[in-house]
Amino acid sequence: QQPVQSPQAVILREGEDAVINCSSSKALYSVHWYRQKHGEAPIFLMILLKGGEQKGHDKISASFNEKKQQSSLYLTASQLSYSGTYFCGTEAQGGSEKLVFGKGTKLTVNP
């Protein structure tokens, strides 16, 4: 089942912070975050695994609440380059290796 992302869109000024949320109705094994700019391929940001393991870029932070099946992506001191659509992908527990993506959150950072 497709995870739900919120908000659907957000507009920031450079330097402001944003939080993007991802929620699933299923017990999760992992959450993956990607950013896609218009006309480009998605770029990996972070993976969060059940049990606390994380892998991602230094400037990106995220959390994974296993009990609530929720993840949040934290974008601090946003830069113009942060603009794009952010997707979360979730893998249900059981190791199905099927990644289901949310519909995305469009982030626009203005000068």
Place this chain on the structure above:
Amino acid sequence: DSGVTQTPKHLITATGQRVTLRCSPRSGDLSVYWYQQSLDQGLQFLIQYYNGEERAKGNILERFSAQQFPDLHSELNLSSLELGDSALYFCASSVVRGWDEAFFGQGTRLTVV
């Protein structure tokens, strides 16, 4: 440049036809994933291969099939094409079998007319 190569970049074909999309993963990557991205459905996982074997299946239609060859490149075959199959098809690759950082190719834009 992610190191993942997809060909062709653009494809226009008629309904009912069959097409083949090709993907060459990054050097050393054993896993290949196929995704379909359309405006209304977002990013949909289709299928994953690891070292030549199918590992996971997502929302892949029966008209679609894929395979990964011994040299690790992969092909996605789409047949009996319908207008609704028009989308951007991405291939991604990663080193390990399970989910890890995946690198996406630039995609193949398929237009069915």
